[in-house]
Amino acid sequence: MNHFVRGNIALDTLPALAELTTLGGRIIKFTRRRGKLLANGVPVTTESEREVSRGRIFFIDELLFVDYDRVFELQSQYGDLETAPLLGTPWPSSQFLSHLLGWAEEQPQTSFFAEYLNYTNLAYMVPGHDDELEPVKYTAFIPTDEVVTASLYADASDPFLLDEELRNTLVLNHLVSGRLYHDDLKAATTLTTLANTTLTVTTSPEGEVEVGGVRVLGPHTFLYNLGNVYLVDGLLGVTDQDIVTSINEFSHRDGSVQQGSKTKLDLNPAVEEPRTSPAPTQDSTPSPPLAPPTTTPTTTTSTTRAPRPRTTTASTTRAPRRRTTTARATRRLPRLTTPQPTSTTPRPTSTTPRIRFETRTEISVSRRVNDGALETVNDSSR
Secondary structure, three states, X not given: OOOXXXXXXXXXXXXXXXXXXXXXXXXXXXXXXXXXXXXXXXXXXXXXXXXXXXXXXXXXXXOOOOOHHHHHHHHHHHHHHOOOOOOOOOOOOOHHHHHHHHHHXXXXXXXXXXXXXXXXXXXXXXXXXXXXXXXXXXXXXXXXXXXXXXXXXXXXXXXXXXXXXXXXXXXXXXXXXXXXXXXXXXXXXXXXEOOOOEEEEEEOOOOXXXXXXXXXXXXXXXXXXXXXXXXXXXXXXXXXXXXXXXXXXXXXXXOOOXXXXXXXXXXXXXXXXXXXOOOOOOOXXXXXXXXXXXXXXXXXXXXXXXXXXXXXXXXXOOOOOOOEEEEEOOOOOOOOOOOOOOOOOOOOOOOOOEOOHHHOOOOOOEEOEEOOEEOOOOOOOO
């Protein structure tokens, strides 16, 4: 509407500083500079004038009344109408999941969930269209890094990286079909996650919203026209008992995530000698865990996991269409000065001290995998 004016007007006959009102109610001021006609500073190609039935057409090189501030304003207000750029990786059939991964990787407080999502293969559970080819929208409730680290144990590997079933359960319990705005999160409303669990929405007298007993942090974020994202301060659908059970089940495995094979883990705090042999691949057989020394059990004080250095050696066992992260360092905890028990490897209980947020600094740097070829990581800062 702001590119049309009423009347059959020949612009080259307009006097200097002439003003015309558009059908949208905006004012266009015409000026001349070095023989060129300008409409609000935008050059008008008068030589390309075309006469049509009951009017004229002129061509300009820019949009009128549209600038970056206006675009930003529109994105803030109507971001749910903006078409998402088409992503070919990592999950072409699930644009919401692909864009959610990119969004989570960019946020400083969601790096843990991004890492877990990076190792999933759940595109078939989060399709972009239904059977009638109608687009499907989603809502994601993403736990912050502080929440995730509060659920981990200082003397055990991350179970969400070792246990594929637990990791998939975590991801699916934080995804809901349908785009939910803040007004949709009303008290007593029930939501069904993609893991088929039920979440009940409650509100406090102060107006705070909780989903499944977990507080929702702030307003939603538009993920283009694909769905909405909320930050939450708790885990949904995963209990502390689930985490402890998974740690006990995978206590013999280490913290590296590989497709098709797992390597052994010795939870006995000991310093491992530097490895001289190449890292195991899918075809190699993992070494058995080290047996604990036969000594009399004594009481030891708990230790805090030292920050582990990052490496830039990409795993060669990932599936071609999956994204990959750099391999984790294999350095063990420092050896304790007191003897270790002769029984089986100690397992965490509900009283085991939790890992502190600032001690877990080994977040891997993700790189995409295309057609089975690993992207070379060159980072001189590491």
